Structure formats: C-alpha cells, structure tokens
Amino acid sequence: MKIQQLITSALVAAAIGLTGMSANAADTIKIGEINHYKRMAAFAGPYKNGIELGLQEINDAGGVLGKPLEFIYRDDQGKPGEAVKIAEELMTREEAVMLTGTILSHVGLAISSYAAEKKHLYLASEPLADSLVWEKGNEYTFRLRSSTYMQAAMLAEEAAKTDAKTYATIAPNYAYGKDAVAAFKKALTALKPEVEFVTEQWPALFKIDAGAEVQAIERAKPDAIYNVTFGGDLAKFVREGTTRGLFEGRHAYGLLTGEPEYLEPLADEAPVGWVVTGYPWYDLTDESNKAFVDAYQAKYEEGPKIGSLVGYMTAQSIAAGITKAGSTDTDAMIAAFKGLEVDTPVGKITFRGQDHQSTMGAFVGTVALKDGAGVLVDWKYKDGADYLPSDEEVKKLRPAAE
C-alpha cells in the first residue's frame, strides 16, 4: 500500500459515491448490453447497428410501458471476469433492469452464472453454446439465437439425404467446435446409422495450418466434409482446399459458413456447392424479412449481417418481454419471457418455457457464385422448433435449473 494508491482509491471511491447518490429517477428503461466491441469488432458492430435500428422503431412507436427503451453498451475486452464486473456496474450503478449481449460463449456463461446468483434477468443474444440453456442452464437466463445443436441438426438432415457414408470433420479446438461436431454426429447417426466418421481435425482457433489440415483430410479420403471453422480459419481452409482440389467430388457442409460475416470476405472464392447455414438477406422477399432488410440498408447503407438480425431481434424480444410483464420486476419479466411470442423478421418465435431457448431458426442453402460474390441458393428457412430435443430429453439435459 502506498500513498499514491490510497489517494487514487479515495478519489475514485468518492467520485463513484457521488455519482451513485445523484442517480436520478429513471425516466427511461435501461438495458445493460455487454459485448466484445473491440475484440470481435467485425461481429459486434453490425449487431449493435441492429439493436439501434430496433430501438429506433420501438421508441418511435412510443417505447415500452410508456418510457423510451435505452441500451447501455459496454466493452468487456472479451474477458469473462471483466464482463461480470461490468454486469454488476450496469445493474447497480446504471440501474439497468436486465442484461443482454455477448458473442463468445464463455463470457455468456459467466454472465449467466452471475445473473442466476444475483437474480437478474439475462437474455443471451448471440452465444451459441448448448450448455447455456441445457447443462448449465438456469432460471434467469434465456437465449435468442438458434444454438449450435439446432443448426448442426439442420445440416445433418441435409447430409442424411445424400449417399455419403464416410465423413471428415474439421472444427476449431474449443467448446463451440466440439459441441458442433458432437451434435452433428449425434443427429446424423440417428438419421443414418451406417455413416462413419473417418477423421476429426481440430485446428487451434484462428491458428489453422490450412495446408496440413487439407492434407490430413485428403489422406482419409472421406465422401463428405463437415466444417465448423469460421473467420480467418475458414478463409484459409477454403482457399487451400480449393487449390488442392479437396472439395472436388465431395459433399461439404458448413456450420455458419453462409453467414454474411464469413461469406463476404471470401468474395469470388466462396466454396461453391457447400451446404451451409447462413443469412440470404439479398434474396428475401416476404414482407417481414424484406421490411427489416430495407430499413437496415436505408439506415446503414450496407446489407445486414446475421449479427444485425440478432441485434434487431434482441431489441424486439426485450421490448415484447417487458411489455408482457407489465413491469421491470425481474420475476415478472422471467414469467413473461417463458412462452413469450415475438413477431420478428424471420417470423414468429417463441421463448420455450422448458429450456428458455427461442425457436429462432436458420436459413439453410447451397453456396453459389453471383457477380463475384458468394450467395446462398436453394435456401430454406428452417424453424428452430423442429430441431430441438423432446421435452423429456430437455429435462434430463437441464439438471441445474430444476
């Protein structure tokens, strides 16, 4: 302990104390939004844009419970410990009524545990980990985006339609990758017991050695390839694989590969013929989807990403939840979120009571090239509700929440 530190602490403490005391009566409803705005800038940016668009529409229509809805955005540097600290600040000092946000699953899990302990509501918008609502699910956490399991099951359904028997998988070596491979295997084997997984590749996240991975897969001579890599890893893998002819005469399935975040940087090297989950915003014609896309393009002069859609739906879901609850009391909001139905660009979604997972689905289609850019063709929107396990199974998967 040194004098300087004491002075610093005292000053900061005093400053914090003062602002704490002068907190004014809430004339807006505040939502604490925590994200990795710097660390994952490419994904968090469009997501925030989506929220802003949603908020604008909500507040133009009179807000929620007669008050404007406001998001307070905070950067957690991608660190779970930091996120928990910020969550505390948002809930106590900023007087937020609930928490939302995060892309990285582990940060989402940290906030989820915090929320349950301190009895705050947390809507996990983007993190995909299955355990967030199942194995480590709790009463206070809901999740919007369709999970790893759901999206993998959608791809497995497509894969089962082909005559491919031997599969290779490649996934980043961390929980998301492992979940995604396990879910795909489970779903595909259920549909088609004779398939065989001949090799599993686990490159370190964002450190892929693409040439070596391609050689290793080629060596196993699979009929089909299931890819979970994304971002820079995906770009390298696709380029090396295409150059070395890995994908010739093979089926390939890509989780998230069709999302604009990942497909756009590939430009004319997009992996043509892959069956992927994604977001074909350029191709959407139905009223609700089109309205969102148009509004987004008008506001930001670029196409929405999947993050934009999730951000927009986050704002919508929160507004709908609070409206249904009729107050910002946590218990009331939780009760409201259970079974909450929200009209979104992709249609009506429901936050399931049994596991707090929304039924938001995903677009599944085939990658093709159009004007030098990768697009999804022959796509279909698959409703998430059809790809979730049965209620009994969910009960078993969700021990902690009971």
Add this chain to the structure above:
Amino acid sequence: MGLFVAQVLTGLANAAALFLVASGLSLIFGVTRIVNFAHGSFYMLGAFIGYSLMQVLPGMFGFWASVVLAGLAVGVIGVIVEICVLRPVYKAPELFQLVATFGVILVIQDLALLTWGADDVLGPRAPGLKGIVRIMDEPVPKYDLALIAITPFILFGLWYLIARTRVGILVRAATQDREMVGALGVNQAWLFTGVFFLGATLAGLGGAIQLPKGGADLLMDFNILAAIFVVVVIGGMGSLPGAYVAAVLISVLNVFGVTYLPQSTLVLMFVVMAVVLMIKPYGLFGREEVAGEHGQVGEPERPIKPAGIKVRVLVAVGILLLALLPVFGSSFSQVLTADVIIFCLFAASLHFILGLGGLVSFGHAAYFGGGAYVAALLVSYLQTPMEIAFLLAPVGAGFAAFIIGWLCMRLTGVYFAMLTLAFAQLLWSLVYQWGEFTGGDDGLVDIWPSEWLNSTTPYYYFTLVFGIGGILLLRHVAHSPFGYALRASRDSARQAEATGINTKRVQWLAFTFAGAVAGLSGALFVFSKGSVFPTELEVARSFDALIVIFLGGVKTLSGAIVGGASLEYAKDFLTRFEYWRLTLGLIIIFVVILAPEGISGTLRKLAERIGIMKDPDSNHSKIRNPAVNAKAHTRENTRENTREDP
C-alpha cells in the same frame, strides 16, 4: 511416400512467414535487448498495407512490389516507433521497454481498426502462382513452392548482410558487447534504429508474403506472437540460422501433428519448446545469455527499510478509508475496488520474485488461474465448502509453482522467462483441452462463496482482509532474512554462494511462495466472479501483471500496487469510450517516457527533489558509472554460469 513429401513441403512453406517475422524479432532482441511485444503488430500492419497496395498495383510485378513496399513501409513505422517511443527509455531498467511496446500494440490495434475497418480481408492470390503442381501425385500449390524457394534467399541475404558487411559486423559486435561498439565510435542510437528498421521490415514482409495463404485481420497480431517467441527461443535468441531451423522444425512438426495427433494443435509447439530448453537451455543455436539478467541496468536499486511511523499511519488511514468504502461508496465501487485489490495482490506476487529476486516470469498467470481452478474444481466435483476450497487454492497453486520452479530454475534471464511461459501455456492448454474435467473454454461456473459472504459488502471485506493481508505479508517477507537472501542471490549469486547461501533453493522457494500468493488472489477472484475460464491462465493475464509492475516501478516495493491500481482504474474508466485502446496505449507510452522509473519511482524522485521526502543517501549523484557497474555484474554472472557442478 508422396504424402510424406507433400507434408514436408507444406511445413517448409508455412515456415516462410514464421521465419521472416521471428528473425526480425530475434535481431531486435539480439542487438537492443528489447523484448518487442509489438512485433506481432508489425506483422499485422505488413499484411494490411500489403493488401491495400495489391488493390492498386496490378499483375505479377504489382504483387511482388506490394510485398516489398509493405515491408519497407512497416520498416519506416518501426523506425518511428523506435525513435519516438523506445529511444527515450533505453536507459530505463531492463525489460522496461516491453511496457512501451505494449502501449504500441494498443495504439496500432485501434489505428488499424480505424484505417481498415473491422472486417477480415482475404488476401489476393499471387498472379501466376494460383495453381498446383503434382509432386509424386500429390497436389502442391505453386505459391508454396515459391515460398520454399524464397526463404533460403532471404536467410542468405540476411546472413550476408550480417556476416560480410561492415554494418553487419557492427550489428554482430553489438549483440555481444554493446558498450564496445559505443567505444569504437559508432553511434549506437542509429545502429539501434537501423536494426529496428530491419526487424520491422522483416515482420512486414512476413505479413505481406502470407497474404495469398490467408489474409489480414485484427487478431493476427496476438495470434502470431506466441509462435514467434517460441521460434526465437528454440532457435536461440539473436541467431538467424537458429530462427530458420526452429521455424522449419515447428512448422513441419505441426503438419505431422495435424495429421497424426489432431488434438495436439494447441500444445505441440510448447512441448517442443520446453523439451529443447531443458536439453539446450539457450536454444539450438543460442549463446549463453550475456545481458538481460537482473533488471540491473540503470541506477542500482536502493536499500529498503520497513515503513516508518508516518507511512504506517498513512497506510492505516488508507486501509481505514477502504474499510469505510461500503459506508459512503456504492455497491459497484466495492466490486471495482475488490477487483483492483485482487489484481494488485496478483501483480505484487509477481513483483516479489521479479523485483527482489530478478526472476522474470512470463507465465505467472499459471498460478493465478491455477489457484482459481483448484478452488473451482474442488467446489464443482467434491462439493468442498467454500472456506476450505479457498484455503486449498494457494496450496495447489504453490505446489504447481514448486514443480514448475524446479524445472525452470537452471535457466536464467530471458530463457527462464520463456520456460515459465512454456509451462504456463502447457497448463493452459491442458485446462483448455481436457473439457470433460475442466469444462474446457466453457469453464466452471456457479462457484459462489458461502452464504455468509455471498453479497457485495461481506465479500468486499473478505477481499480486503485477504488481499491487503497478502500484500502486507509479501512486504513483510521482503524485509525478512528470506527476502534479504533473495535479494542477495540476485545482486551477486557468486558472493551469496560463497557465503553459504544456496541461491537456487532460495529462488525456488521464493518462486513457490509467489505462486501460492498468486493462487490466493486467484481464489479471491473465482469466488467474486462465480466462474473461471481458461482466459485466467492466458499469456495476456501474465503480461497484465508484468506491465503494471514496470509501469508502477520495478525497483520500488510499491510498484506493483501503484501500477496495478492506476491501470485498473484507468481501464475501468477508459473502456467506456469507443477508442479506449488508442487512448490507453498513448497514456502508457507517455507515462513510460515521462516516468522511466515507473510511476512510484518517479514520484519518489520528484518528492525528493522538492524536499517532501528525504533521500536516504544524498550522495546518489556520485554513483560510479552505473552502466559499467551493471556490466561488471553481468560479467560476473556469466562467469559463474560456466561453473561445472561437482
């Protein structure tokens, strides 16, 4: 057979960029003794600048011109960094410059984001080299062959430059004896600048040349950092052929690892590094460390004395103020202050071995995260009561430090630092990969304290007692005979050994003790956050502690605490703004330049000058040339290291 050849070729091609970047780092370290954390940033800039140039320069000529120009542009950026940021701090304590380079990383991250936007870019393919050739029926990309062919030329060019030209002779001389080069009438400052230019150019070239195999993104600076450090260390610091051999070794092994041990991708590199360092402590081609040992460059450290009555009263008042925080502060101010105390305890534990022992650990997070995981695993699997788990955490972390310390103790200086890093990474990858047991990167959640502590204010007091208690304990031990023996072992291991002190044992126990205290801070952390993830074992966590020690003042006892508190509060404030990394980076750079002895050290000097504090020995200005002094110290240590064990 065909596959085998193709795999070796893939490894060789992968080695190209790695070698370029690592050789630059190695050169810079060899000559300037600066551990340049910002080297990954130079690599990233090379990729982005190369990408932008390739958009405007067409054809095959344009492609290769872009690669070269990108390298040169990054070289110029390196020169700017060297002149503006590093030159003012060469006289500061050893390794202090790494704080400055850390500031540079932050600044470059935000500037790159501003310039190129957040989206990843895919590198253009090399015109004329898009296809493959079949070698023994295996497809090999033409560009891979180009890379394999180019790298030896660059190695040869560098070798020629270093071995056959006058500049090179000076550079080589400087890697061995800096003062001597100065004595020969060479302008050392410009030599350093030149080397920085060369090193940064190589990093930029590495970034640009890998574009056809990947692209550019904002995470690539950190992603390559660990790998290039591994290459430099395995090859031997300052050795160019070493960097090449190590880059090839790592890359080729990695290719086979991918095929035959696909789960090994995280650990392989660090296992190789640990094995090499344990067999050849100075790397494959490295010479025994000459300088860079004990943080003794610059003014020698001052004697320490336990706090006088005035300071004790002030500290007591400070603790009282902290104890009263729940009365006048908000709930969040308690959470924030608890976080700061936990971090300060962690940093102080590293400072104990770094400052008093001269043991630079780059892997101290292993014990912080280790302690957190011990507690979390006990709670998760054995339903251990929180109080017992909390007390066992430092024991577990101390045990880890005991084992790792034993393995690392035979090395010194930067090589010691690198081996601690290797073991910390091994621990990290173990936790990360052993998902069934540790939860992998999904971590362990719901690790909350017992009922009586489980709200903000009680836990704040709990943190206050153990956090401040731990810091005071560290300080007390610093003043005890053990603390003195640790300093003696650092100041002159030869004299200490010749007067009956088993210096290695003293250092080993100090390392264990520091690990245990770090484990205590980890335990405080895990119960305050309710969860733990592998991020707490990451390199970044280790570096956080390292940075604040230097920022606060490595040669003062309070450095870690002053630095830790300042940085944590500053971060808490700044992260509310959009370009906080830029701001924080600039602030760090300014502090580094204005206060080369750290915040605490510089404030003390200032206080002495204006007469608030008394200089205990007013003759300090008469110190014999400190550089010569430090040199005598390092010489002495070198000599000792050559001693054969009976």
Add this chain to the structure above:
Amino acid sequence: MNIILDVRNLSKSFHGLQAVDFVNFEVREGELLALIGPNGAGKSTCFNMLMGQLKPTTGEVFFQGENLVGKYPRQIWRKGVGRTFQITGTYSSMTVVENVQMALMSHRRRIFSIFPYAHKIYKEEAISYLDMVGLADQAERHCAILAYGDLKRLELAIALCHKPTLLLMDEPTAGMAPTERESVMQLTADIVKDQNISVLFTEHDMDVVFGHAHRILVLNRGKLIANGSVDEIRNNPLVQEVYLGGGNLFEVAS
C-alpha cells in the same frame, strides 16, 4: 606448525590444455601464503578449484583432514573457508552493514526465516566487523556508492564474519591506488594475525607480496616452479627467468 590445507596432485585440463598441472602444496596454520605467477599461469583456475567453483580433473584438497573436492562453494564456506574475489561481489542493493548482516544470517542458518526484520538482526555484531576493517562510519551507506577500495574492505569484513580458519583472497588489492594497497594489506595482515587465520592469496603487485607474504608459491604454465620463503623466491633464477625472461625483476619493482 599444523597443516591447514593440503593440496595434492591438483590438475585441471580444458579440452586438452593443461591449465593446472599436478600441483602440490600446503598452507600452514597462521601463515600468509602468496600464490604468484604471470598472467595465464593458472592461479585463478587453482583458486576456483580450491573454492569449489571448478571441478579438478585430478587431485585432492584436504582442509583440516577433509577432502573438499566435489563440494559446493557454500559447503566449503561452512567448513570454515572464507573467500574474497578479484572483482568484488557485494550486494549492491543493500547498505554496507546489511551486506555483513547477510553473511551472519547465513552463518547462523537463518536465511529461510520470514518473521524477524532482517535489518535488525546481528546489527551490532556486523558493525563490529565493519569497525575491524575501518568501515564503521559508512555502515548505513548504500553499498552501490562505495569507493572501490571500500568495497574490498567490505568483502573482507564479510569473509571474516563466520570466523574462518582459512581465507582465500584473489588479488586483494587489484584495482586500488598504490597507497591504498599497502594499508589494506597491512590491515589484512593484522586481522589474520590477531584472529589466527591462515591466508592464501594471489597478487600481481610484488611490493605487496614481498612486503607481507610469509611464504611464496610460483606458478608458471600450470606448474608449480618454486615454493619457498621470500628471500628464496627473490633469488630463484628460474622465477626470474619466468618473469621478463631474466633480469632482476624484483629489484626493479622495489
């Protein structure tokens, strides 16, 4: 007179080069024995083997009947052999008196103790040693700002404080002004006489050697070429041959 140190067939070769070549000598109780020889004669190698820093290729070193070969420097120190260095090795971050206290703490085996304040223990005793070498008035100064001659004195104080039977001094007056050399050597001679310590020292300054040594060993190219009293050495033609290839070096020097 009792034999304190008995060196038998001591040799050391580095990659085939015979640095020390089967040297035999002994140190007797209470004597000041000088080991001299031109640069590269093997003096330092010899010293480092005696003190455990180098392992001899062959030979034994018996200290009071016990073989020291294979022991670490710190173990040899505990047997009662003190040492000072050619280039001083003091603890530059401590005060002068703390340097001596450190050696006392080690001597009393208290270095792993974490409870007491180190700067308080054995302080008076440490000052008494400083007093012995004339540094008592500088006890509280920062070691790093001491003059070089004073550092040599401090090292002597450190070496004395575990009450050694034998003191090995590697060029005790190296790097000092000529006037200071004489006074430091005289001081050493007085102390060791007073405390009945035997001394083996190397030295370049022949004034110091001839002024204080009781007996002299001459080493050349690893071989012991002469062993005798001051007068014997002074008049030994072989020694004169070695130094400057003839001529009466010692007359010139003195």
